[in-house]
Amino acid sequence: MALLEVKELDIQFPTRFGPGHVVRQLSFSLEKGEILGLVGESGAGKSTVGNAVIDLLSPPGRVTQGEIILNGERISGLSAKQMREIRGRKIGFIFQDPMTSLNPLFTIETQLIETLMTNLDLSKEESYKKAIELLSAVGIPEPEIRIKQYPHQFSGGMRQRVVIAIALAGDPELIIADEPTTALDVSIQDQILNLIRDLCKSKEVGCVLVTHDMGVIANTTDRVAVMYNGELVEIGSTQQVLESPQHPYTKSLISAVPRSDIKLKRFPHVDYIEKEQESKKTIDVKQHWLGQRQLGEETDVTNEKEALLRVEAINLRFETQHAFFEKNRKYLQASNNVSFSVMPGETYGLVGESGSGKSTIARIIAGLYKQDSGQIIFDGQEISSMSEGQRRSIRQQIQMVFQNPYSSLNSRMNIFDIISEPIVFHRLANDKKQVSNIVSDLLDYVGLGAAAAVKYPHEFSGGQRQRISIARALATRPRFLICDEPTSALDVSVQAQILNLLKDLQDELGLTMLFISHDLPVIRQMCDRIAVMKQGSIVEEASVDNLFTSPQNPYSQELINLMPNLDNLSREGLDDLLV
Amino acid sequence: MALFLLKRLGQGLVVMFIISTIAFAIQDNLGDPLRELVGQAVSEQEREKLRDELGLNDPFLVQYGRFLKNAVQGDLGTSYFFKEPALKVILTKLSATLELVFGATLIIIFLSIPLGVYTAVHPNGFTTKLILGWSILGISIPVFLTAILLVYFFAVTLGWLPSYGRGELVPMFWGWETGYLTLDGLAHLVLPCISLASIMLPLFIRLIRSEMVEVLSAEYIKFAHAKGLSRNRILYIHALKNTLLPVITVGGVQIGNMVAYTILTETVFQWPGMGFLFLEAVTRVDTPLIVAFLIVVGAVFVVVNTLVDLIYGLINPTVRLTRSAQ
Numbered sequence: 001m002a003l004l005e006v007k008e009l010d011i012q013f014p015t016r017f018g019p020g021h022v023v024r025q026l027s028f029s030l031e032k033g034e035i036l037g038l039v040g041e042s043g044a045g046k047s048t049v050g051n052a053v054i055d056l057l058s059p060p061g062r063v064t065q066g067e068i069i070l071n072g073e074r075i076s077g078l079s080a081k082q083m084r085e086i087r088g089r090k091i092g093f094i095f096q097d098p099m100t101s102l103n104p105l106f107t108i109e110t111q112l113i114e115t116l117m118t119n120l121d122l123s124k125e126e127s128y129k130k131a132i133e134l135l136s137a138v139g140i141p142e143p144e145i146r147i148k149q150y151p152h153q154f155s156g157g158m159r160q161r162v163v164i165a166i167a168l169a170g171d172p173e174l175i176i177a178d179e180p181t182t183a184l185d186v187s188i189q190d191q192i193l194n195l196i197r198d199l200c201k202s203k204e205v206g207c208v209l210v211t212h213d214m215g216v217i218a219n220t221t222d223r224v225a226v227m228y229n230g231e232l233v234e235i236g237s238t239q240q241v242l243e244s245p246q247h248p249y250t251k252s253l254i255s256a257v258p259r260s261d262i263k264l265k266r267f268p269h270v271d272y273i274e275k276e277q278e279s280k281k282t283i284d285v286k287q288h289w290l291g292q293r294q295l296g297e298e299t300d301v302t303n304e305k306e307a308l309l310r311v312e313a314i315n316l317r318f319e320t321q322h323a324f325f326e327k328n329r330k331y332l333q334a335s336n337n338v339s340f341s342v343m344p345g346e347t348y349g350l351v352g353e354s355g356s357g358k359s360t361i362a363r364i365i366a367g368l369y370k371q372d373s374g375q376i377i378f379d380g381q382e383i384s385s386m387s388e389g390q391r392r393s394i395r396q397q398i399q400m401v402f403q404n405p406y407s408s409l410n411s412r413m414n415i416f417d418i419i420s421e422p423i424v425f426h427r428l429a430n431d432k433k434q435v436s437n438i439v440s441d442l443l444d445y446v447g448l449g450a451a452a453a454v455k456y457p458h459e460f461s462g463g464q465r466q467r468i469s470i471a472r473a474l475a476t477r478p479r480f481l482i483c484d485e486p487t488s489a490l491d492v493s494v495q496a497q498i499l500n501l502l503k504d505l506q507d508e509l510g511l512t513m514l515f516i517s518h519d520l521p522v523i524r525q526m527c528d529r530i531a532v533m534k535q536g537s538i539v540e541e542a543s544v545d546n547l548f549t550s551p552q553n554p555y556s557q558e559l560i561n562l563m564p565n566l567d568n569l570s571r572e573g574l575d576d577l578l579v
Numbered sequence: 580m581a582l583f584l585l586k587r588l589g590q591g592l593v594v595m596f597i598i599s600t601i602a603f604a605i606q607d608n609l610g611d612p613l614r615e616l617v618g619q620a621v622s623e624q625e626r627e628k629l630r631d632e633l634g635l636n637d638p639f640l641v642q643y644g645r646f647l648k649n650a651v652q653g654d655l656g657t658s659y660f661f662k663e664p665a666l667k668v669i670l671t672k673l674s675a676t677l678e679l680v681f682g683a684t685l686i687i688i689f690l691s692i693p694l695g696v697y698t699a700v701h702p703n704g705f706t707t708k709l710i711l712g713w714s715i716l717g718i719s720i721p722v723f724l725t726a727i728l729l730v731y732f733f734a735v736t737l738g739w740l741p742s743y744g745r746g747e748l749v750p751m752f753w754g755w756e757t758g759y760l761t762l763d764g765l766a767h768l769v770l771p772c773i774s775l776a777s778i779m780l781p782l783f784i785r786l787i788r789s790e791m792v793e794v795l796s797a798e799y800i801k802f803a804h805a806k807g808l809s810r811n812r813i814l815y816i817h818a819l820k821n822t823l824l825p826v827i828t829v830g831g832v833q834i835g836n837m838v839a840y841t842i843l844t845e846t847v848f849q850w851p852g853m854g855f856l857f858l859e860a861v862t863r864v865d866t867p868l869i870v871a872f873l874i875v876v877g878a879v880f881v882v883v884n885t886l887v888d889l890i891y892g893l894i895n896p897t898v899r900l901t902r903s904a905q
Binding site for chain 1: 796797798799801802803804805807808809810812817820821824895896897
């Protein structure tokens with residue numbers, strides 16, 4: 001008998017326009033000790049399925065049809081009280097963000113012990129003992145001390161361990177993990193996934209692992225179910241699905257996953273996913289405004305052998321704790337003697353885990369932070385000591401694309417105003433008519449269409465917003481583009497489109513790019529040379545192929561090793577795109 | 580902790596210095612204290628002599644310097660009307676006001692939390708709409724009208740409760756007399772406390788409701804459900820504690836406000852408190868009393884806010900830690 005059986009499940013969210021189906025006719029089953037991956041992009045309904053199993057759909061969503069059977073007993077349609085008996089005791093749940101899934105005002109002890117007392121009917125002393133056992137089982141050192149602490153005293157990875165300990169507290173038969181490692185660094189991700197895997201295998205617990213990340217699927221799951229638009233399009237053993245996907249959606253999804261083993265010229269077209277792909281308008285750059293240089297700029301013939309940007313011995317520290325006396329203050333060294341240079345037309349990658357100081361460098365170059373010491377030399381000029389007035393023309397040449405497309409656009413301005421603002425500010429156009437022509441061309445150029453100009457940011461999806469950010473960055477005719485994690489907030493198919501767009505732009509406009517990411521496969525696809533950063537310092541600099549084939553520094557080696565192994569992914573349709 | 584209190588004390592002194600400056604600066608515009616102080620029959624020469632004696636003819640800065648020098652020693656001047664130190668006059672009335680505010684605060688706490696939680700948990704229920712509709716009404720009706728209506732129904736028509744004064748009091752320490760220990764005193768407290776609470780209660784219900792709605796959508800509440808906890812534990816332990824953090828901050832300021840603005844309630848109920856006293860002081864152009872009143876109210880604000888910050892630190896572990904680390 002299967003541990004969990006989901007039969008023809010339908011979930012609806014009533015909307016103003018009538019009932020909206022979020023999940024349609026979904027069926028799957030799970031055995032004891034098995035890990036089933038539920039994969040898909042945002043909006044596919046994968047998290048909804050997880051929530052439906054423990055009856056925690058956020059209202060007004062509801063199960064309209066189908067059955068959920070746990071160990072032979074139907075659990076869909078139980079009363080709230082009966083469902084409470086199942087949650088925690090039979091089904092444990094792990095949420096995505098360990099930073100928000102623990103109550104900040106209670107100690108770990110309170111939160112663990114209340115779970116144990118409720119689900120196992122233990123006394124307080126027995127619960128305490130069991131809590132300590134659980135914490136050591138999930139690998140928290142010194143559990144007797146740590147248990148007295150509050151969530152904010154734990155790091156992200158440690159918190160997720162606590163969440164797992166709580167999920168396991170009631171000795172559940174089934175664990176539902178909803179994106180358990182998405183908010184974590186790659187090295188922590190590896191530890192947490194191993195932990196989940198070991199626990200499932202040793203305790204014979206079944207696990208539904210909901211994720212958007214093919215790497216996680218490949219390394220952790222036994223079987224995988226692929227969801228698209230509320231429907232299950234393919235289910236099978238992980239190996240089989242990844243190596244020889246059958247359904248066209250699975251095929252395009254897999255082809256859009258950035259690969260770490262081979263470098264491609266472009267990501268293959270993922271037509272199945274975005275059906276109404278607007279065609280990108282080509283512009284003859286030599287004739288067009290975009291390709292022109294400003295007066296004065298034309299004379300600076302950039303020497304191909306000389307670096308466009310040189311970062312020399314940059315140091316910056318932030319005060320983390322203020323005190324009256326200098327000796328009591330504490331600092332965080334955000335950049336420690338960082339030096340590198342970027343050649344014209346090249347894409348230079350900065351890679352590292354969170355807190356390694358990659359974004360700090362980007363912000364110093366863009367002039368958003370001021371370094372304590374060191375120089376930024378752009379096109380032969382030291383720029384960080386310039387006055388604000390001199391700096392203006394440099395700012396026009398260096399532009400930035402930010403990570404989160406939801407917060408980097410002003411939601412009260414329409415797209416025309418957003419893109420035209422830098423053109424007007426830097427006086428790059430002669431009259432209003434020219435400005436509006438440029439904006440329409442830019443929107444066409446990034447594949448949104450000129451009609452987008454009158455809309456507001458909330459009318460666009462994440463990927464479209466990132467195109468707007470790129471158009472805004474291009475609006476000053478920059479020579480140097482800083483991309484700070486430009487695709488980490490996006491789905492993989494959208495990521496593939498945005499990365500393709502950036503590559504096209506670079507080819508056509510001869511842009512020089514600084515590309516920052518924590519995602520090694522993305523770096524591999526985008527960059528020519530890479531610097532690996534750790535705790536504010538560069539530990540290794542190498543060409544992209546050298547770094548991925550023979551990393552020298554132990555930290556780089558570790559990062560490369562921790563990268564989810566995707567060598568078995570299907571290569572269908574990629575042969576023409578190999579570099 | 581000690582450093583925090585010291586810092587607060589310093590800030591409090593600055594606040595009170597500014598308040599005293601403003602209060603002192605406007606006193607020339609409040610009218611002529613002599614007109615109230617002496618009878619019609621007093622001649623102009625005698626008035627002038629009295630002005631000299633009171634120091635009212637000195638330049639502003641000299642007067643202010645004298646005031647500051649005395650204020651530092653705890654002497655805020657002598658009330659023209661009571662012929663007693665202004666601070667002492669106010670402090671004897673302070674207990675009456677604080678008892679009124681205390682009662683109103685109790686009403687607010689014991690009504691706003693359950694009602695706020697109820698309306699957050701049942702956002703579309705009929706009762707919720709009733710409570711929220713009524714709360715709009717409560718905000719819109721001025722305090723004195725509420726007070727008069729209460730007096731009309733419960734004191735005049737029904738005759739259940741007394742309509743003015745403090746009733747039978749029991750002396751406590753430092754001249755503090757309380758009405759909380761006798762039945763008669765309690766009966767006298769009911770109507771004034773309700774009318775004082777009436778304007779703040781809707782605000783708190785709405786504040787708790789909106790905070791609670793936000794907290795209920797937090798991930799840790801969903802996780803608490805997934806842990807299999809009971810509904811009551813989730814609502815009243817996990818959610819409520821998080822809800823109360825911002826409420827405490829706002830609440831502290833509002834309680835300070837109540838102390839300062841009991842004037843209307845005290846006037847309607849002839850409550851012998853500070854607000855009532857202040858109103859009288861203004862009509863009598865009793866400037867030392869007015870200045871002293873403003874300073875005392877400023878001090879109440881500073882003390883209440885310090886207490887609020889301390890309580891906040893006790894509830895919120897992140898605040899407590901950063902503070903002890905300082």
